[in-house]
Amino acid sequence: MFDVVILGGTVVDGSGSPGYRADVGIKGERIEAIGDLSRAETRRVVDARGLTVSPGFIDTHTHSDAVLLTDPQHADGLRQGITTEILGQDGLSYAPLSPENYSANRRYLAGLLGEPPEDLDMSSISAFRSHYHKKVAINTAYPIPHGAVRLECVGFYDRPLVGNALEKARQIIRDGMEQGAVGLSTGMSYLPNAWSTTEELVELCKVVKEFDGVYITHLRDVNTDRAFGDGGVPEALEIGRRSGVKVHFSHYRTMPDSAGKVAERVALIDKAKSEGVDCTLELYPYPTGSSFPIRYLPAEASDGGPDALLKRLRDPGERQRMIEFMQQQSGDIDTAVFTHLPRNRDLEGMSLRDIAGARGVTLEEALFDLLVDEDLQVGYRGAPPDSVAVWRQISRDCVELLSRPDYMVGSDSIHVGSLPHPRAYGCFPRFLGRLRRQFDIMTLEEMVQRMTDNPARRFGLTGRGRIQEGNYADIVVFDADRIIDNATYDDPAQFPAGIPFVLVNGQVAVDNERCTGVMAGQAVP
Numbered sequence: 001m002f003d004v005v006i007l008g009g010t011v012v013d014g015s016g017s018p019g020y021r022a023d024v025g026i027k028g029e030r031i032e033a034i035g036d037l038s039r040a041e042t043r044r045v046v047d048a049r050g051l052t053v054s055p056g057f058i059d060t061h062t063h064s065d066a067v068l069l070t071d072p073q074h075a076d077g078l079r080q081g082i083t084t085e086i087l088g089q090d091g092l093s094y095a096p097l098s099p100e101n102y103s104a105n106r107r108y109l110a111g112l113l114g115e116p117p118e119d120l121d122m123s124s125i126s127a128f129r130s131h132y133h134k135k136v137a138i139n140t141a142y143p144i145p146h147g148a149v150r151l152e153c154v155g156f157y158d159r160p161l162v163g164n165a166l167e168k169a170r171q172i173i174r175d176g177m178e179q180g181a182v183g184l185s186t187g188m189s190y191l192p193n194a195w196s197t198t199e200e201l202v203e204l205c206k207v208v209k210e211f212d213g214v215y216i217t218h219l220r221d222v223n224t225d226r227a228f229g230d231g232g233v234p235e236a237l238e239i240g241r242r243s244g245v246k247v248h249f250s251h252y253r254t255m256p257d258s259a260g261k262v263a264e265r266v267a268l269i270d271k272a273k274s275e276g277v278d279c280t281l282e283l284y285p286y287p288t289g290s291s292f293p294i295r296y297l298p299a300e301a302s303d304g305g306p307d308a309l310l311k312r313l314r315d316p317g318e319r320q321r322m323i324e325f326m327q328q329q330s331g332d333i334d335t336a337v338f339t340h341l342p343r344n345r346d347l348e349g350m351s352l353r354d355i356a357g358a359r360g361v362t363l364e365e366a367l368f369d370l371l372v373d374e375d376l377q378v379g380y381r382g383a384p385p386d387s388v389a390v391w392r393q394i395s396r397d398c399v400e401l402l403s404r405p406d407y408m409v410g411s412d413s414i415h416v417g418s419l420p421h422p423r424a425y426g427c428f429p430r431f432l433g434r435l436r437r438q439f440d441i442m443t444l445e446e447m448v449q450r451m452t453d454n455p456a457r458r459f460g461l462t463g464r465g466r467i468q469e470g471n472y473a474d475i476v477v478f479d480a481d482r483i484i485d486n487a488t489y490d491d492p493a494q495f496p497a498g499i500p501f502v503l504v505n506g507q508v509a510v511d512n513e514r515c516t517g518v519m520a521g522q523a524v525p
């Protein structure tokens, strides 16, 4: 007697090989049988006639750490067919942290992550994982965030991580890896991460390497004078070379200024791979990013943590110094559109330029005022390019990059605010539906492989990523001809179409496009 039989679908098993007609029988958490089960006894039948049955999607980069704790149903991810998310990205998360450091980091990161409950034990990776295990709708994996390691060892300050502090950091990583972390993550546009040197990261990654973990990096563009090769790709590759760690590049694709230049973007990485550096990459299929605007401020503005930052934002002399720094930068500040302003919801969706214009102040001053008013809880996204041709080229580049066997999909979803970046609702179906059909560069089977088997193997998620007997029954049933994203920049909070069923650990989590409320997600691996 099966608990669930998925009947009559085409199984695209995650391996990349052609789909085949078969039923899938599930008992408890696992796939028990694959074949003709039309006569088998079962408690529940999922009718998959005319549909594709694939492993649940693994999102290698999300910022759901806090919202999963306040909204464990997590329909935005689940309805896309995502059954596992890798949290803790860009080195920005909550564990392992002492209560004092958790409190400070919780405030500092609120523009990116929202507000998790105040009184949680975040003192270890085990404690962190326990807040999600069987309490949320999807599986979660977690790398140790570099920022948390720095906070625990040298505080929220621009201080070198050396000597005893470095030894403590290495021990934190060792403990974390033993408690189930999948690696170390960093984001070198952000503090406290970017106060590090290349040398520090090499020393930390040597420990990650001992456990065969992954170094996940959002590339450095802050304090580049502290980095090998001025940061960016050269620094990440050097860390891989010197520590032997597996390197994973976050959200790496072409941008409006590099549209069409796929070969140039990956040349250095391919050269390093040919010399033995173990690299993988991820991306999402949109032309612009989303983040929290503290990244526009000079690094030293964050020295001392959130209270010190707010004090500087109120101080006229400090503001002038920050303005001078910001005016020399070539960032995307002038295209910023606010996604998250909890005390000024009416301004969400407006550009920084428009708000500054209406208030008769500079872009910088408008931003400072909002950061103070919101107690730092501000999120933004970039505006898509005016040129449809550039946008289309970037979309094409994304599929071309994903066709490489070393690529996977990371939505980089940020789930706070009323007008989030559309990737939070549309990333996976945009690839599988709209872009696969539009460009005809990849087969359905190849694309599913990048979303399932590839990340499962890279991050050591044993028993997941493929439909095979004995594996966990993380499964998505979708209509390959109809699947499509509905989330747009103008109207982002729209669920996709063509994904009627999602199972997490054998439980039906989405039933005929409706979330069932089952909280079957596990902390994995």
Ligand SMILES: [Zn+2]
Binding pocket: 061, 063, 089, 090, 218, 412
């Ligand atoms: Zn990110």
